[in-house]
Amino acid sequence: EVQLVESGGGLVNHGGSLRLSCAASGFTFSAYNMNWVRQAPGKGLEWISSITGGSDFIYHTDSVRGRLTISRDNARNLLYLQMNTLRDEDTAVYYCARDPGSAAHTPWFDLWGQGTLVTVSS
Amino acid sequence: IQLTQSPSSVSASVGDRVTITCRASRVINRALAWYQQKPGEAPNLLIYHASSLESGVPSRFSGSGSGTDFTLTITNLQPEDFATYYCQQFNSYPVIFGQGTRLDIK
Numbered sequence: 611e612v613q614l615v616e617s618g619g620g621l622v623n624h625g626g627s628l629r630l631s632c633a634a635s636g637f638t639f640s641a642y643n644m645n646w647v648r649q650a651p652g653k654g655l656e657w658i659s660s661i662t663g664g665s666d667f668i669y670h671t672d673s674v675r676g677r678l679t680i681s682r683d684n685a686r687n688l689l690y691l692q693m694n695t696l697r698d699e700d701t702a703v704y705y706c707a708r709d710p711g712s713a714a715h716t717p718w719f720d721l722w723g724q725g726t727l728v729t730v731s732s
Numbered sequence: 733i734q735l736t737q738s739p740s741s742v743s744a745s746v747g748d749r750v751t752i753t754c755r756a757s758r759v760i761n762r763a764l765a766w767y768q769q770k771p772g773e774a775p776n777l778l779i780y781h782a783s784s785l786e787s788g789v790p791s792r793f794s795g796s797g798s799g800t801d802f803t804l805t806i807t808n809l810q811p812e813d814f815a816t817y818y819c820q821q822f823n824s825y826p827v828i829f830g831q832g833t834r835l836d837i838k
Contacts, residue, residue, distance in 0.1 A: 645827075655767075655775065655818055657827035671826050705774055716822040718765040720786065722774035 612636035612721065614689075614706050619726030626696050626730075632689040632706030632723055640664070640684035643709040645717055646691050648702035649725075656702075659691070660709070660717055674700075696730045703727050733757055735819055737830035743838040748809045752833045754802045754819035763823035766795055766804045769832075770815045778817075779804065811837075 618630040632644070646658040659680040660669045668680055678700075679692045689706050703725040709717030734757040744750050754764065762782040767775035777786045779795035782802055792807045806813055814837050819830040 654832045655769075655820075655829040657829065660825075660827070669825050710780075716763070716825050716827060718777070718780050718820060718822045719767075719775070720777045720780075722776070725774055 614708065614721060614723035616704065616706055616723040616726040619704065619728045621729045621731055622693075622696055624696065624698060624730055624732040628693045628696065628728060630691040630693065630704055630706075630726060630728070632691075634687045634689065634708075637708075639682075639687040643711060643717055644680075644682060644689045645707045645709060645719060646678075646680060646689075647705045647707050647719065647722075648700075649705070650699070650702045653702075658704075661689070693728070696728075698730050698732055701728060701730045733760060733821055733823065733828050735821055735828050735830040737817075737819055737833045739833060740831065741834040741836065743836045744809055745838045746809055746811060748838075749805065749807045750809060750835060751806075752804045752817055752819075752835075754797075754804070754830050756800045756802075756821055759799050760821045760823035762798045763821055764795075764797070764802050765820045765822065766793075767818045767820065768813075768815045769818065775818065806835075 615633045645660045661680045677695045681690045705725045706723045707719035708721040710720040736755045738753045764782045766779040769775040783795045816832045816834045
């Protein structure tokens with residue numbers, strides 16, 4: 611079955627760190643660009659970061675640059691989001707999402723995980 | 733680039749036709765996608781490249797537009813269509829989503 615499954619969310623203190631994982635299955639993970647998108651409670655969708663299949667190119671939205679870092683392990687079919695210096699406004703459901711394209715282009719998202727909730731407590 | 737969806741919410745009945753608009757602050761050619769999201773679920777891709785229907789999506793969903801103005805049309809509304817809809821531009825980074833349009837049952 612083609613799917614993405616996130617894990618690693620939870621309650622973390624303001625200024626703390628957390629690492630999210632996304633396990634991919636049912637498709638050739640290394641052939642796809644991957645992304646993180648988040649959604650604060652009751653709010654809309656916010657793209658955070660993208661990484662190409664070979665990790666050649668990485669993009670982040672300005673509000674997380676330097677604090678949230680995307681990476682991947684193609685041998686293990688895993689996507690990561692390392693989250694440091696967490697702020698209240700980072701509280702959200704975090705989704706990993708697949709880009710159906712393989713070139714280094716601005717993505718759209720054809721496959722989403724179920725999401726993992728990160729709550730930053732002050 | 734900013735994306736502005738209208739209306740922010742709309743009420744309709746089963747069998748109705750609904751149109752949602754997404755306006756970009758500058759030209760994005762046809763680099764626009766539409767998603768449906770139901771409460772507690774992840775978004776689901778409906779349309780990409782402004783008018784291409786994603787595999788498995790019912791044909792009552794259609795998209796149109798180019799440049800700065802785009803529409804998502806749902807004909808013959810079904811009970812499962814009541815959800816929130818988002819547009820998203822992929823012309824250039826950063827990826828931007830519209831603020832969402834909530835479609836409620838009248």
